[in-house]
Amino acid sequence: MYSPYASLLADIPVVRETVVVAGVETAYWVYGDDDAPTIVAVHGFRGEHHGLEPVVAYLPDYRIIMPDLPGFGETGPIPGREHNLQAYVDWLNEFGAAVAPGAIILGHSFGSIVTSAAVAGGLKTPRLILVNPIGAPALAGPRGIMTRLAVFYYWVGARLPKPIGDALLRSKLIVRVMSNTMVKTKDKTLRAFVHDQHDQYFSRFADRDVLHDAFVTSVSHDVSQVATQLTVPTLLIAAEKDDITPVEAERVLAQRIPNATLVEIPNVGHLIHYETPKQAAAAIDEFLTGL
Template structure:
């Protein structure tokens, strides 16, 4: 399926780089010119990797975007000797920003919104914070809480079954497609197919079942509410009106917990703003940064 954002991405230079952090090596990609006046460090969501945010990057020409793969996902190996919990991910992000792009604007999508919020609340220096599809309430209490509970058993089974069986279950293409169908809201058949193919390609690029289970437990055990009151920086929340992970009512409440936040609501989309409505997200980001 042709990438509907390929032409725009082709206009933006990109280079892959690496940096040593927490005893491991983090792979990251720099989009745009190093001389750009604005830099965003973008943190992807659970089971994803940096490619997932490409459609948003495609709509941000002129802004330098630095997009790492989280430890244990994509091309970044797990951190040896560290639990892949929120404290580790937040410390990893703090060290990443300080090493690669000090005082850059920080952006987090989905699980990345938890990591980014925890890091900023813990002292990561950034002028502004952007959260896309923020996890604004416990995932188990969302509109599809039953499916989330099933996911808990799914990831637990993947972690406890004999390794070949567990790994096969977690990378099973049919289950990945079920997840993709549950999240996609677009009725455009071409865009829907693109979303599914993106998940088919990138949703199973985790290092192993152990890091995946640790990251999943972290993702469902925390949400942004715990960190919002401690984040003084201007914050932009880009929320979806049909998000099955955090309902829009919870996102509206989340915005009130920050000392200085604004909420942009995007209609007719769910937890895949970055795939289905990247232009709207990028527009909100540009206005916020301006």
């Protein structure tokens, strides 16, 4: 599938590395030059590092480190632990200390929950960047009914006989429904790219137990729970048409974070990283200028 961002990415050097943290061999990718300012970027639920590459494409002057979260992509599950928020926070703390101590931290969607909780808990960073932050309880969002259906879907998938449950959770039809629900662009080429990305990467989870744990975590927590503890300068990149956290809730969140900057991108929903990465990257670059 043609990527609108392939030519830009081709100019950015990238290497794949691994490191064992929290008991799991974590795969991560390093984009850019070693002497550039470093950002550690954490992807969203059911995704993996590829999802944030369009944003990377517009940030050639930064060194961006993107791991696959435990249980997703090429990183296995954390052994012997429920994949709850604390498990992901512990993993991120260890990953940051091992690979890029003191780096700028970025989180998209579910990654915003993990990164904000880690920074609120003491992860050292000069700046925090949250793209499509989960700024309020997901069940209270504009598509609360859809979220409740998703809760039922993941609950059923975790309890059916394993082969049936696994097939349901990896269903291409369900993935396409999810993709169509989130995408807002009318550009046919870009829509096709978004759907292809979800087809390729949305089912690269380790097993249904990890997926269910991560989903429960995603709907049980949000950034507002730690907002007042985020004392570092924080950039919120919000979407005008986000179906998970309405932009009005993001404005409230920005008021609760002591040192927050809010950037609102029009005509896009929960897929800023796919549909408007250039605008997101411009906001990030402006926020980090002079750091």
